[in-house]
Amino acid sequence: MHFMIALLILSGVLSLGAFIIISTKREFQKTEHLSLAILSTCVYIAGSIFEATANSHFSAYRAIIVEYVGLPFIAPHAFLAFADFYDRRINIHLRRSLFVFPWLCCILVATGNPYNLFYRSTSFVTGPPLPHLLVEPTPLYILSVSYTLVLLLLTQGMILMQIKERKGHRHQREVSLFIAIGLPILSNLLYLFGFTPYGWDVTPVVLAITSGLVVFAVQRLNLLQLLPFAKSTIVEKMTDAFIIVDSQCRFLEANRAAMEIYPSLKAVEVGDIFTELDDFSESNFVPFGSEEDYPPVRAANGRYYHVSQTNIAHNGKIVCTCIMLYDTTETQNLIHTLDKKAAHDALTQVYNRGTFFQIADMELATIIQQGGQAVIMMFDLDYFKNVNDSYGHQCGDEVLQVAAQRLTKRLRDTDVFGRYGGEEFCAFFTHISADNAVELAEKLRQCIEVEPFMCEGHRIPVTMSVGVAAYDSAIHDTLKDIISDADKALYVAKENGRNQVMLFNKSMYNE
Numbered sequence: 001m002h003f004m005i006a007l008l009i010l011s012g013v014l015s016l017g018a019f020i021i022i023s024t025k026r027e028f029q030k031t032e033h034l035s036l037a038i039l040s041t042c043v044y045i046a047g048s049i050f051e052a053t054a055n056s057h058f059s060a061y062r063a064i065i066v067e068y069v070g071l072p073f074i075a076p077h078a079f080l081a082f083a084d085f086y087d088r089r090i091n092i093h094l095r096r097s098l099f100v101f102p103w104l105c106c107i108l109v110a111t112g113n114p115y116n117l118f119y120r121s122t123s124f125v126t127g128p129p130l131p132h133l134l135v136e137p138t139p140l141y142i143l144s145v146s147y148t149l150v151l152l153l154l155t156q157g158m159i160l161m162q163i164k165e166r167k168g169h170r171h172q173r174e175v176s177l178f179i180a181i182g183l184p185i186l187s188n189l190l191y192l193f194g195f196t197p198y199g200w201d202v203t204p205v206v207l208a209i210t211s212g213l214v215v216f217a218v219q220r221l222n223l224l225q226l227l228p229f230a231k232s233t234i235v236e237k238m239t240d241a242f243i244i245v246d247s248q249c250r251f252l253e254a255n256r257a258a259m260e261i262y263p264s265l266k267a268v269e270v271g272d273i274f275t276e277l278d279d280f281s282e283s284n285f286v287p288f289g290s291e292e293d294y295p296p297v298r299a300a301n302g303r304y305y306h307v308s309q310t311n312i313a314h315n316g317k318i319v320c321t322c323i324m325l326y327d328t329t330e331t332q333n334l335i336h337t338l339d340k341k342a343a344h345d346a347l348t349q350v351y352n353r354g355t356f357f358q359i360a361d362m363e364l365a366t367i368i369q370q371g372g373q374a375v376i377m378m379f380d381l382d383y384f385k386n387v388n389d390s391y392g393h394q395c396g397d398e399v400l401q402v403a404a405q406r407l408t409k410r411l412r413d414t415d416v417f418g419r420y421g422g423e424e425f426c427a428f429f430t431h432i433s434a435d436n437a438v439e440l441a442e443k444l445r446q447c448i449e450v451e452p453f454m455c456e457g458h459r460i461p462v463t464m465s466v467g468v469a470a471y472d473s474a475i476h477d478t479l480k481d482i483i484s485d486a487d488k489a490l491y492v493a494k495e496n497g498r499n500q501v502m503l504f505n506k507s508m509y510n511e
Contacts (some may be wrong), residue, residue, distance in 0.1 A: 004130055013207075019211075022214070036077040065131075078181065148188075153478055160178070173217055177214070180209075183209060191203060241257035241258035242257075242323065297339050304331075314369075347400060398455045400423065403448055405450075437468050466502060
């Protein structure tokens with residue numbers, strides 16, 4: 001047996017072994033294209049063996065047909081395999097289009113090269129070094145070779161991008177894969193320019209080596225048991241949802257939870273522009289484009305979600321926006337349950353002190369566990385005793401009721417607001433910075449001051465002092481800690497003349 005035929009057979013065995021190893025890795029995900037790329041290599045090598053053992057033009061051309069059942073499909077499958085591995089989202093239409101040209105080449109060869117579209121002519125030669133079919137290429141043949149090389153180069157480009165994105169990490173895996181993809185590119189170019197021994201096309205042998213390197217990456221360098229798949233699994237199993245759009249509100253990514261909340265996302269392709277989602281019931285929708293929080297909404301699946309948006313910057317420039325939807329169903333259900341148990345203050349119809357503490361404690365626990373911002377505000381109606389003494393307790397009660405209504409109208413549905421006691425109110429805010437909280441507190445103070453309260457024909461001027469404290473994990477362990485600091489800030493506001501907003505700072509511990 002000619003040693004080159006033995007080498008081809010050995011290459012076929014190596015590729016077949018690689019296919020078996022890859023295809024039996026059932027615990028791995030996203031291996032379909034990788035398996036098909038290696039299977040296509042096996043078919044191509046089998047055809048090369050048949051060609052090397054052919055004894056006539058007819059048998060050699062049949063071998064070429066077998067080769068083209070595999071060869072044109074190797075590069076597209078390899079490209080998509082690496083795109084899946086590196087989480088490069090490619091829509092289904094582009095995936096399918098990658099195989100249009102390979103199928104065209106396969107059909108032209110299989111149907112006998114009609115009208116000499118793929119080969120201008122073919123002739124059978126017995127060697128050296130082995131029997132093979134000598135072909136005169138057409139532009140279409142050259143285009144098919146170029147198409148394969150371009151896809152392999154794009155695959156190498158993805159590997160280089162991964163190396164760039166993973167700065168500071170070891171790149172043994174990526175280097176192995178880069179070399180594996182580069183070998184068939186090099187061998188094909190050497191063959192096309194006549195630099196291989198006896199003009200022999202060594203691509204089948206090189207592709208077998210490539211398959212072996214891929215198996216090495218799988219077995220020894222954990223090609224598939226890596227962060228991308230762990231990340232993908234975690235993201236897909238999240239009950240919280242996320243949607244990512246670029247700075248022009250073009251769709252980039254969404255997880256399974258988001259698609260369950262918004263069924264219309266299933267028809268959205270990467271790059272599609274949209275500015276709102278209206279799949280929520282009760283006429284709720286989410287506008288895109290600004291970094292802020294929105295009231296909780298009830299989705300078509302019956303669950304409640306708190307919606308927030310965060311701009312993601314790169315090199316000082318906003319490149320995309322992440323819309324997060326946190327499942328707050330349990331919180332909302334608890335709120336409804338507490339409402340049924342007379343959780344509101346009988347006079348003002350806002351949460352009573354006990355309810356306020358229950359809900360705010362639960363919200364703060366989430367912030368402590370998951371991270372985020374929280375703020376407590378303490379409100380005190382200035383000189384309220386004078387209102388009771390001058391106008392009577394009935395007017396005093398009406399002032400409390402109207403004050404609670406004015407404050408409630410200016411708060412978000414996600415804010416927890418309750419009567420702390422007497423003429424004091426308390427509010428708990430999440431996802432708000434200290435500076436924004438102070439601005440909001442000033443608006444709330446003004447809504448009490450600007451319009452006098454009316455009672456039994458009397459115009460009663462009322463002002464309000466506000467103490468603000470932001471959650472700081474370094475000094476706050478419980479809700480009571482934050483309330484205590486907000487109370488200190490309120491005390492300073494009253495000592496400084498009342499009718500003002502004061503933000504807590506550590507110097508107040510000494511006052």
